[in-house]
Amino acid sequence: MRSITMQMMKKNLRMLIPAGIAILIGTAFIAATLLFTNAFDASLREQTTGQFGGANYSITTDAGEGGEDGPTVGRLNLGAVAAVDGVEGVRPDVTRSVMLTSGSQHGSGVALSTSADAALLPVEITEGEAPSPGGASQIAIPGKLAGQWGLKVGDAIDLRAQYAEHPQDVRATITGLTDDPNNVYGYYNGASVVSDDIMVACSDVDSFDAIPATAAYLYIDPAHAATAVPAVKDALASGTSLQDRAQMEERAIKALSSNGGDVTKQFLLAFGVLALVVAALVIANTFQVLVAQRRRTLALLRTIGATKRQLYVSVLEEAGVLGLVSSALGVAVGTGLMALASFATKDGSIGGMRLTLVMSWQVVALPILFGVVMTVLASVSAARTATGVTPLEAMRPLEISNQRRARVGRAVLGCVLLLVGVALALAAIPMNDSANDDVSGVALLAGVGGCMLTFVGLAMTALFWLPWLMKGAGALVSLCGPAAKLADANIQKNPRRIAATGTALLIGVTLISTLATGAAAAKATMSQALDSRYSVDVTAYGPDIPAKAVDEVKAERGVAATLSAKTAQAEFEDAQGRPVYTTVIGVPDVAALQRVLNIDLGDPEPAFGPDDALMPTIDGDSGETLSLKDGSASLTEIGDDGEPSGAAHRLHVTQRAFKRIAQTTPNAAFVDASLFDDGTFKATGDALLVKLDVPSDLSLSNVYDAIEQDLQAYPDIAVGGPVAERSMWESMVNMMLMLLVALLAVAVVIAVIGVANTLSLSVIERTRESATLRAIGMTRGQLKRSLAVEALLISLVTSVVGMVVGTLFGWLGIYIVMSSIADVVYVVDWATYGIILAIAVVCSLLASVFPARRAVKTPPVEALAES
Numbered sequence: 063m064r065s066i067t068m069q070m071m072k073k074n075l076r077m078l079i080p081a082g083i084a085i086l087i088g089t090a091f092i093a094a095t096l097l098f099t100n101a102f103d104a105s106l107r108e109q110t111t112g113q114f115g116g117a118n119y120s121i122t123t124d125a126g127e128g129g130e131d132g133p134t135v136g137r138l139n140l141g142a143v144a145a146v147d148g149v150e151g152v153r154p155d156v157t158r159s160v161m162l163t164s165g166s167q168h169g170s171g172v173a174l175s176t177s178a179d180a181a182l183l184p185v186e187i188t189e190g191e192a193p194s195p196g197g198a199s200q201i202a203i204p205g206k207l208a209g210q211w212g213l214k215v216g217d218a219i220d221l222r223a224q225y226a227e228h229p230q231d232v233r234a235t236i237t238g239l240t241d242d243p244n245n246v247y248g249y250y251n252g253a254s255v256v257s258d259d260i261m262v263a264c265s266d267v268d269s270f271d272a273i274p275a276t277a278a279y280l281y282i283d284p285a286h287a288a289t290a291v292p293a294v295k296d297a298l299a300s301g302t303s304l305q306d307r308a309q310m311e312e313r314a315i316k317a318l319s320s321n322g323g324d325v326t327k328q329f330l331l332a333f334g335v336l337a338l339v340v341a342a343l344v345i346a347n348t349f350q351v352l353v354a355q356r357r358r359t360l361a362l363l364r365t366i367g368a369t370k371r372q373l374y375v376s377v378l379e380e381a382g383v384l385g386l387v388s389s390a391l392g393v394a395v396g397t398g399l400m401a402l403a404s405f406a407t408k409d410g411s412i413g414g415m416r417l418t419l420v421m422s423w424q425v426v427a428l429p430i431l432f433g434v435v436m437t438v439l440a441s442v443s444a445a446r447t448a449t450g451v452t453p454l455e456a457m458r459p460l461e462i463s464n465q466r467r468a469r470v471g472r473a474v475l476g477c478v479l480l481l482v483g484v485a486l487a488l489a490a491i492p493m494n495d496s497a498n499d500d501v502s503g504v505a506l507l508a509g510v511g512g513c514m515l516t517f518v519g520l521a522m523t524a525l526f527w528l529p530w531l532m533k534g535a536g537a538l539v540s541l542c543g544p545a546a547k548l549a550d551a552n553i554q555k556n557p558r559r560i561a562a563t564g565t566a567l568l569i570g571v572t573l574i575s576t577l578a579t580g581a582a583a584a585k586a587t588m589s590q591a592l593d594s595r596y597s598v599d600v601t602a603y604g605p606d607i608p609a610k611a612v613d614e615v616k617a618e619r620g621v622a623a624t625l626s627a628k629t630a631q632a633e634f635e636d637a638q639g640r641p642v643y644t645t646v647i648g649v650p651d652v653a654a655l656q657r658v659l660n661i662d663l664g665d666p667e668p669a670f671g672p673d674d675a676l677m678p679t680i681d682g683d684s685g686e687t688l689s690l691k692d693g694s695a696s697l698t699e700i701g702d703d704g705e706p707s708g709a710a711h712r713l714h715v716t717q718r719a720f721k722r723i724a725q726t727t728p729n730a731a732f733v734d735a736s737l738f739d740d741g742t743f744k745a746t747g748d749a750l751l752v753k754l755d756v757p758s759d760l761s762l763s764n765v766y767d768a769i770e771q772d773l774q775a776y777p778d779i780a781v782g783g784p785v786a787e788r789s790m791w792e793s794m795v796n797m798m799l800m801l802l803v804a805l806l807a808v809a810v811v812i813a814v815i816g817v818a819n820t821l822s823l824s825v826i827e828r829t830r831e832s833a834t835l836r837a838i839g840m841t842r843g844q845l846k847r848s849l850a851v852e853a854l855l856i857s858l859v860t861s862v863v864g865m866v867v868g869t870l871f872g873w874l875g876i877y878i879v880m881s882s883i884a885d886v887v888y889v890v891d892w893a894t895y896g897i898i899l900a901i902a903v904v905c906s907l908l909a910s911v912f913p914a915r916r917a918v919k920t921p922p923v924e925a926l927a928e929s
Contacts, residue, residue, distance in 0.1 A: 067376045070359065071383065082388040085437055089392030089429040096428065097400040100420035111311050112244030116181035117279035118307045121298065136271030138278050139299040146293045148286030151179025155277040158264040160254070163220040164211050168778065170224060172250045175261050182279055184246050185253050190215035190238030197257040202238035204252030215239065223264035230263045349377060349444030360448055370449040377445035378438055385437030389430040397425070472522055480519030486512030487874055509878045513871045517572065520867065524565045529557035535859050539851060545844045549851035564860040571861045571898060575868020576875070582891040583876040591884035596784040597659050597720040600752040600769055604779035607748040614772040615752060620765035622755035623657040625649060628738040628745035632697040632731070637689040642681060645727045646697060646743055648735035655732055658751040661720050668716035675713040675733050678720050682728030690715055697731065699743060711742055723751065724782045754785065818909035825917045832917050846914040850907055857906035858899065865895050
């Protein structure tokens with residue numbers, strides 16, 4: 063029987079190709095996902111263990127140890143450890159963020175403490191030599207940076223700590239160039255190595271021993287390890303322990319799961335499984351096609367003695383072979399794609415991660431196992447259909463009816479899930495309004511669970527409601543001519559198969575619509591929230607903003623007005639005596655300020671002179687009404703240390719309903735610029751306020767990018783404002799949306815293959831009917847058009863339902879997630895929906911091509927004779 067099975071499989075190989083492609087896509091996706099997470103884990107492992115350098119042991123502080131002020135270099139007792147015979151090098155793990163400057167060029171980076179043994183460093187010295195621990199202001203900088211700035215060994219470079227309370231400017235001599243082979247510091251484009259005196263200057267301490275440190279790395283000569291290790295342990299300070307390289311790496315690798323590797327794998331595998339679930343519906347229809355096509359052959363086999371069990375096993379064997387071959391090809395395709403990605407990134411990285419091809423048995427075994435099992439399970443229904451063929455059917459015309467009464471259990475279960483899902487989703491709405499975080503978390507779970515149950519209920523009951531929708535749409539379409547009327551009649555003949563095909567497409571379209579609606583609503587909601595919370599479109603802050611930079615920004619298309627001003631930090635007390643921190647901004651007059659604000663300051667304009675200040679009505683920090691005693695405030699300047707510096711300046715205050723100027727400026731007090739000129743306020747920085755008026759051929763992000771480009775030459779200038787946050791938010795949402803839609807597109811492609819299979823099965827079943835129609839005068843074109851209309855009805859009706867359901871799911875999700883932080887804006891992403899419908903039309907027409915060719919290629923007389 064097995065040889066007969068293989069012969070039938072070879073004969074119908076072309077019919078198996080669509081199902082094979084569906085399996086191949088799903089398994090290739092799973093294989094690529096596993097390979098990607100392998101590369102992700104390998105990259106994290108390299109980066110995490112790369113920080114050990116050439117060390118084979120480490121000293122770490124135990125939790126809760128290190129004294130009142132925390133562990134320091136001195137408390138690690140490294141001098142005693144280094145004196146042990148067999149210890150060839152010791153390096154404390156000290157890292158600082160620094161700002162590097164060479165002439166007019168600035169850049170942020172990371173600096174590492176040096177070691178007498180350069181092999182202990184996590185970076186390589188590619189030219190020159192590493193700084194000496196006791197050297198005077200020595201530094202080794204990244205080779206990439208040296209090339210960009212035209213620096214070489216022996217040149218000087220300035221640096222200072224970025225986050226120190228009392229930053230000191232240090233001029234250092236470049237002793238070497240570094241390379242980061244393990245991409246440990248890829249985010250910073252490499253790392254610098256500095257001598258001990260520079261690290262002291264960057265740490266706000268008096269000596270190197272006082273620098274905070276929780277670990278140190280050392281190299282113990284393996285030949286002396288037997289005696290050196292116990293001696294090192296005896297020399298360790300209390301609260302510290304010694305670990306070898308294997309223990310260090312094991313500890314680091316255990317932390318990988320918390321760094322996103324497992325989450326990424328589960329996230330991507332979910333889409334791979336979804337693709338195979340959709341593929342299962344396609345496979346089920348494919349084998350229904352095969353069984354229908356071979357019905358007479360199966361009946362003849364029964365006539366010559368084949369048992370029901372043999373026919374059942376034959377179909378399952380065929381499915382197993384198809385699943386095995388297609389899954390193996392899928393693994394090969396997934397591996398090939400990952401190999402190409404690995405080759406493309408061999409000289410670089412993606413987001414700091416270097417992609418490498420890391421094979422494992424799971425990459426091969428899991429996709430093949432899952433593909434074979436899914437294919438066999440999907441063919442069970444067709445196998446049961448095959449066992450129902452009787453020997454007598456070999457002598458009958460081919461009249462196949464696949465209609466069966468829907469099981470009551472399925473209908474009841476589907477309705478129950480539907481009702482429970484809708485109830486949960488509706489219950490999540492009032493629950494989300496609670497101020498209790500625990501209740502809000504339950505609301506999120508209820509909303510997600512409700513949507514999932516509702517969707518499963520819709521899929522289970524599709525057999526009942528989808529044919530009715532098709533019937534309604536078909537009634538309208540049937541008015542367009544005989545081809546459309548025939549298509550409508552054909553759809554009504556087998557509601558079960560139409561429902562199965564529609565469900566496959568419904569899954570992909572609903573999920574894409576949910577994501578598209580959620581993304582569009584999220585962007586609209588955030589845009590409205592940002593507009594209501596900021597009064598200036600773009601702000602730039604820095605210690606000094608040159609007039610040249612202001613002129614360049616002002617000249618950009620889309621920039622309506624700019625205002626350059628001096629700033630200072632101050633505090634005052636409100637009417638309740640609470641301290642309020644504010645940024646004092648000096649402006650020439652109210653008219654200049656009005657030109658850059660997005661709110662009306664009122665008419666008549668507030669009084670504005672050397673004794674006046676303009677403040678908001680709401681405290682941007684607390685969100686409460688800002689009330690002032692006697693309508694005035696005593697502003698006291700604040701120094702870099704956060705302490706008051708100087709006398710208080712009492713000003714008469716006019717309050718208006720403007721909001722924060724930037725994320726870092728919750729409160730602003732606008733004063734006359736003359737107060738900075740006469741020394742009343744000491745300027746600690748500059749501010750540039752920008753108002754936009756974007757022409758139709760540009761976008762907000764285009765203008766903002768141009769402003770950023772103008773100010774890029776001044777790294778001390780920070781650019782922000784609502785446009786910046788909106789641009790960042792929209793970029794993040796768009797990137798995630800593109801990724802998710804690309805993943806879900808796999809399921810939609812597979813579902814479209816299912817539409818083609820459904821049409822193929824209907825063509826086989828209607829062989830005699832098609833022949834009769836041809837015999838009584840229907841042309842080939844009309845027959846082809848009827849199948850095209852049939853495909854269009856299935857695709858369009860299912861797509862519209864998916865978009866409606868997806869829109870509701872998306873609105874519910876965005877309400878639960880964002881209603882607590884802003885008023886939700888409910889929008890419909892018409893552009894995406896238009897693309898979905900266009901794709902549905904094109905794909906359905908393509909899906910009808912091959913079944914239509916099959917339907918018209920057989921002469922009417924021959925088809926009637928064969929029937």
